[in-house]
Amino acid sequence: MNLEQVRADFPILEQEVNGKPLVYLDNAASAQKPQAVMDAMTQYFRETHSNVHRGAHSLGDRATALFEGARETVRSQINAASANEIIWTRGTTEGINLVANGFYRSLKQGDEILVSRMEHHANIVPWQMLAEATGASLKVIEVTPEGELDQQSFRDQLSERTKVFAITAVSNVLGTINPTREMVAAAKEAGAYTLVDGAQAIPHLGADVQALDCDFYVFSGHKLFGPTGIGVLYGREDLLNEWPVYQTGGEMIHRVSFEGTSFQNSPYRFEAGTPAIAEAIGLATAMRYLDDLGHDGLHEAEAALDRRVDEWVADFPGLTRYGQAQNKVPVLSFWLEGLHPSDLGTLLDQQGIAIRTGHHCCMPLMEHFGIAGTARASFAFYNTVEEVDTFFQGLQRIQRLFTGK
Ligand SMILES: Cc1ncc(COP(=O)(O)O)c(C=O)c1O
The missing domain is CATH 3.40.640.10 (Type I PLP-dependent aspartate aminotransferase-like (Major domain))
Known part of the structure; x- marks a missing residue:
């Protein structure tokens, strides 16, 4: 799968949001549409x-x-x-x-x-x-x-x-x-x-x-x-x-x-x-x-994103992940110590990064984890490993600014 070509099929991804290149990580809520559609x-x-x-x-x-x-x-x-x-x-x-x-x-x-x-x-x-x-x-x-x-x-x-x-x-x-x-x-x-x-x-x-x-x-x-x-x-x-x-x-x-x-x-x-x-x-x-893109190529692209997410999460102080299943798709639900998920969503948006926050229409599951909600980054095959890095670097910046860590 040629990622550059694939991204060109999704014109919405080319824009800047709040002066920064859009990093769209809210795919589980709704995914973007290729030009063909x-x-x-x-x-x-x-x-x-x-x-x-x-x-x-x-x-x-x-x-x-x-x-x-x-x-x-x-x-x-x-x-x-x-x-x-x-x-x-x-x-x-x-x-x-x-x-x-x-x-x-x-x-x-x-x-x-x-x-x-x-x-x-x-x-x-x-x-x-x-x-x-x-x-x-x-x-x-x-x-x-x-x-x-x-x-x-x-x-x-x-x-x-x-x-x-x-x-x-x-x-x-x-x-x-x-x-x-x-x-x-x-x-x-x-x-x-x-x-x-x-x-x-x-x-x-x-x-x-x-x-x-x-x-x-x-x-x-x-x-x-x-x-x-x-x-x-x-x-x-x-x-x-x-x-x-x-x-x-x-x-x-x-x-x-x-x-x-x-x-x-x-x-x-x-x-x-x-x-x-x-x-x-x-x-x-x-x-x-x-x-036409081929499901094998899509899976490979998503697996690469998932691996990068795992690498970051393994070494991210103050980040609690919800969901550590053996078999999973690239979705990261988390809390960052000292920061409310909805504040986090707003602060990431200022950096052009779109995630979702809240209970995700799963209140009984939130109850199980004893929380009101999470921040959620959800990835699609058109996301890049660089975008994963941008997202976590954004989290680091917010963490430094608000918690001094
Ligand atoms: C697992 C699951 N089921 C059902 C729905 C509801 O889908 P829709 O709002 O498109 O009807 C969603 C939407 O987030 C979902 O994630």
Whole structure:
């Protein structure tokens, strides 16, 4: 991978912020977009835009072909068996809500929903609401001090009562890569439906839903170098065709009368109203862009960043790292002694360095570590080792200035 060429594909990275070259280390919150994505969306608006699946005219047919072509691209990129298993959503959050909504009529008292303490709120709250409404209970897999899922806690809580197992493949705070495939297999063996939150995993690891063998897999376009407002819910086709509908309205119906309404099969069954057409095309373009770059090259580039982060952290007085998993993606959550994370974020921004601070939508995980929040630097393949150095040198400067160390 030629890093200079790759960075040229991301024009936003070329700018200065507060008089300093931008160092963008907030990729876990939202990643930047390559020019190819912007070009594909602009070209669509300039040449093709029309509504889809309604066309009595050529533009409509072309828009539909691009839109369904995008679905096919996603199918092949995540190795789903059929394009009918790819549902466009607004993002991970909507995908999880859609799946959780399907359980409202079937879950009952005595049933259990199993999640983990390292979940994003998007993979906690919909299940909590479901449990409250149905009388089912929410069970939580605990986290080890290193920031890995406690496998004993998992085994202890998985049982024939577990009806839903919903887990993130990668932690957005700790960077931990969870043994998702093994855990999904165990949960299926116990008879549970399985949902994998791939929001943080797919940008680093890609996804193979058939190998993972989960019932549902969700992710967001904007974390995968694509646009906001678009995401994907993958589900097994046989399951989806039986799944209760979520939003209702135009496009998702088969027949409407005042006596009753029947619904289409997946994916249209879950796509009420006019979809985010340009965004779907943008997301498919982002996935093709990554594929063209080559996943091996991306992994190597990220591993080099991770090694440099580890070197700095090993010898950085006053820095406490949260998340020391054996298997992780390049994310660093930390506290710097004597400095509040939000102050740190502001001070780094003055040096052109963008990180995120706070609870990262993971309050139960913060509670586990006994803190209110962390500072988080999250890296993408387009970051450079020099940027890692700039970031830590920035931390050193702030530390000297504010704590005299
Ligand atoms: C692990 C994880 N799950 C879910 C989400 C929610 O994604 P979105 O806000 O795109 O719906 C995020 C976003 O940070 C995340 O990191």
